[in-house]
Amino acid sequence: MNKKPLRSYLMACLLSLALLPLATVHASADLISSQEALAIERSSHTEQVQAWLQRDEAAAELVALGVDPTLAQARVAALSPQELEAIAERLDELPAGAGVIEVLGITFLVLIILDLVGVINLFGLGR
Amino acid sequence: MTRSAPERLLGLPALLTTLLALAGCAGLGPMQRDALQAFPEAVQIEPVPFYPQTDMHCGPAALATVLDQSGIAVDYDHLVDRVYLPDRGGTLQVELLAAARSHDRIPWVLDPDLSALLAEVAAGRPVLVLENQGVRRVPYWHYAVVIGFDPDQARIIQHSGTEAELSRPMRRWLRDWTLAGRWAVISLPPDQLPLDPNRERWLQTLADFEVVAEPDAALTAWQRAAERWPDEALVWLGQGNSQYRLGALDEAVSAFEQALTVHPDQPAATFNLAVVLIENGQPCRAVDHLQTLLQHPALEERAGHTLETARASCNRSR
Known part of the structure; x- marks a missing residue:
């Protein structure tokens, strides 16, 4: 006799748990973000949609460069559509600041010497 | 003397020019000098x-x-x-x-x-x-x-x-x-503006910020922007979005209404106002707003779906 209410109570709990994420996603997905509003204003709405599709592509690029897959998702989630596009389309060309100063100094010196050597050969000095 | 005089005459200026060029690419131009001198002290x-x-x-x-x-x-x-x-x-x-x-x-x-x-x-x-x-x-x-x-x-x-x-x-x-x-x-910090914000670029910056930041931070940023550019619909749209995410439906409604006061047909504000009105128990008001969006190329589909919901709720409430 006691089992029935307990079972229905459990069912209700499970159901509401299952519906909870749906409800929140629904609520926040409904409004138009200011970002999308700007894109609509500029009639670049389709570009914006495209940029959103590039999110997965950008995340894959980051993973290929050694980033943990879960972290990669969080990282691309914080990028703007314009930034996403840059990563998805020309990641190889983007500067990646590293700052290896010691190696730097030596390389620069070598480059200057190479330059000077070139100059000397060019003008026939020091032969 | 291993080289002839003409050779030396040709070579020396060339070498000097090269050395000057190497130093010259690091030179301070008059504009940079002025920029620096604009500040009297370190x-x-x-x-x-x-x-x-x-x-x-x-x-x-x-x-x-x-x-x-x-x-x-x-x-x-x-x-x-x-x-x-x-x-x-x-x-x-x-x-x-x-x-x-x-x-x-x-x-x-x-x-x-x-x-x-x-x-x-x-x-x-x-x-x-x-x-x-x-x-x-x-x-x-x-x-x-x-x-x-x-x-x-x-x-x-x-x-x-x-x-x-x-x-x-x-x-x-x-x-x-x-x-x-x-x-x-x-x-x-969200309550500050840069010294020289370009209006359009700052609005885009805040729109990108809104998507990622916590709603209270985004709200503060939009409020500061509204003090500077109260006639810009986006600063009110942004406030409405942030208020909504904070669960403050009445405040969200006021913000979207303000957006429509400064820019009467702003489509995003019209749509968002309708959505919040439905949730805030005023679906019949939402119906009127949504009907104006049925011809909008980017929003007609979403407006259509939401309009059905609004009509159903409105009929039930009568």
Whole structure:
């Protein structure tokens, strides 16, 4: 006799748990973000949609460069559509600041010497 | 004497020109000199927390410095996870901007000129810069943070790599900065505006911020923007969105209505107002708003769906 209410109570709990994420996603997905509003204003709405599709592509690029897959998702989630596009389309060309100063100094010196050597050969000095 | 006189005459000016060119690319032009002389005294922001870089983590180190200075307690290792690309051995500019957003700080990229950078430093904001310490064809990218400068000595002071308060000749530094496209960024708390915000670019910056930041941070940023540009619909739309995310439906309704007061047909504000009205128990008012969007190319589908919901609720409430 006691089992029935307990079972229905459990069912209700499970159901509401299952519906909870749906409800929140629904609520926040409904409004138009200011970002999308700007894109609509500029009639670049389709570009914006495209940029959103590039999110997965950008995340894959980051993973290929050694980033943990879960972290990669969080990282691309914080990028703007314009930034996403840059990563998805020309990641190889983007500067990646590293700052290896010691190696730097030596390389620069070598480059200057190479330059000077070139100059000397060019003008026939020091032969 | 192994060479003839004509050869020496040809060679010497050429060598001198080359040496001058090498020094010349690091020269201070009249514009830079003026920019520097506009400040009568040396400036140094104190104290600026210093995070010495480890490995090739100049990006996380520089970001940690500007975030910390703007009031965010940071975990250096966490930032490494957020912005460093192991197999590239470096950090992308766009990821520094994204990571600032994730910490509820507004990343503002300055105009690419020395005056803008010096002005922000003089206003007490350290500036994160990208440098190319190599040459154009063989670049060595490096991030550092400008924390001061001395107009008399023409020097710039930075936290750079493993060196705190590094003082460099302005000419040398300008060369590196210019070779990196004069990229400079500040990290702003949500209640601050940069010294010289370009209206359109600032609105885009806040729109990108809104998507990532916590709703209370986004709300503060939009409120500051509304004080500056109250006739701009987007600053009210942004406030409405943030209020809605905070669960303040009445405030969201007022904000969207204000957006429609300053820009009567603004489609996004019309749509968002309708959605919030439905949730706030006024579906019949939502119906009128949604009907105006049925011809809008980007919104007709969404407006149609929402209109059905609004009509159903409206009929039930009668």
